[in-house]
Amino acid sequence: MNLFRSIVLSFVVALFLAPAMALAAYPDRPIRVIVVFPPGGSNDVTARIVFNKMPDIVGQQFVIENRGGAAGTIGAAVVAKSDPDGYTIMVQSTTHIANAFMYKGKLPYDTLGDFIGLTPMARQVGMLVVHPSMPVKSVKDLIALAKKRPGEINYSSAGLGSFVHLTTATFSSMSGIKMVHVPYRGGGPSKIALISGECQVTIQTIGSAFKNIKAGQMRALAVTSKERSAKFPDVPAIGEVVPGYEFTAWVGAFVPAGTPKAIVNKLNLDLKKALADPKVSKQLTNVTLDPMYMTPAQFDARL
Template sequence: MAAGVLAAGMGTGAGAWAQQPAEAAWPGKPVRVIVPFPSSGATDLISRVIAQRVSQDLGQQFVIDNKPGAGGTIGAAEAAKAAADGYTLLFTTSSTHAISPHLMPRLAYKVEQDFTPIAHVADAASVLLVTPSLPVKNVQELIAYAKANPGKLNYATSGNGTIVHLNALEFSARAGVKLTHVPYKGTAQSITDLVAGQVHVLFDSIPTGMPHVTSGRLRALAVTSEHRSTLAPELPTIAETLPGYSSVTWFGVYGPAGMKPELVQRVNAAFNKAIQSPDVAAALAKLGAEPARPETPAQFHSMVKADSARWAKVIKDNNITLD
């Protein structure tokens, strides 16, 4: 047997011999998937849905390893230092790769240098909510009201530099209105105050916000995604009033820098197959996310670069820093 394998290796060249364990045989053992956010959070739950499907398809374990801290940057930095053999992957969001690099210049990693982009797997739009006492029924009326009442309206966020904060800043800039920032520690209290009319506007996740809309406690005006969301198809997009406005939290898979192209393609194909499963789509919908359209690693990379550039401008224009 050994002689036969050796002969095959000699006949096809040393390069093919070297590729066998890394590319063609992947995954030959359990794969560690670092999630740089806490267990039971949205990213963790979404990662488990998709990883479970990949595991079923490939017949190999994909083990979620939560490494939270510093807005996801601790786990991302750990993943960047792993071996580029496909057995340590990073399941992350726009937070670590499109936003934090502009808020925290002293990060322990460089997105362009330290990672291999692999797959874009899901997106989560936000919903624009207003307190019911506000006399507006759509985005156009909200903008008109804000312009007619300068300095009167405020917006709640889950903290400085969060996607909730950046969504509101981008909206204000495109609409040409001035809204006052009211930061909270998380969204629970902000929802309570929005219902009570203490704050006027909030960009929230669809699964968190829409139950309050259904009950009549809040009013939803639009979603932030480029296209209407299947999770709230009755709502228009903000872009229908403000062309060019688009914001989602994307979820994606990275490896350390230096992964071989053949291996990257194999991992990409595995995740692209998983997100086309109807069962995965149904499970993601319960978490407020939608499967991404299957992309090549290059397409994923281009999307992230564009997203990063957009948030870099918003952060710079508003002088936001966390360091």
């Protein structure tokens, strides 16, 4: 009988200690970070800045893999089907929520049910930009030209339902103009389309656009935030011309649903440390991305 009790007791103790032992060993190999947009956009920039710091905190490599297409839904589908073991992280933006409405009933995953939000990492502010050949120098000029030439001006986006698409569509609606939407497979290709002249207008995150603006490859007209950007104080807010307009977003980190709570909490705290690092904060700020942190519960409530 004593032997039986010892076996049962050992089993119970092992059952309770298993999660702690698994966490103590985590991570014991590199972690894959799937950015659901191509290189060059704000999601990619944020991921590379933040996760480049994580090896110093965690002691393992974080390997970034770009899986762009369909406003991030292709990469999200890969993450949703991945093992919930903490070795696959998704980087996605506000577009993740918008996709649930844009592709209603057509997504191969449940937007909220198949993922756990770790934390937002950065706040995005967009900038309305045009190709240098466009005969406009202000938001008023663009609105006037678009009203004069309805359906003749193309605007590029990172895909249907992307931050760029929604910000520009909202601007068009609120200003009473009609432009043609041309979706691409991410922010990088969308920016290239503007620089090449294939499209005449787009809204890029400031971090993605400011080098091209300084190089004269695109002209800045306005920012999408309520207030002007400290980095571009002479560039007005769209809301100064279109009353009530304001559109900002976030870039966040997610793991597949079913990932153990202990691992979720560990990754959240590790990301908190990374975001609090002065060098990371400065790198994000330099590309006009505001560091942003939440607990998993706070992020879940926001989602």
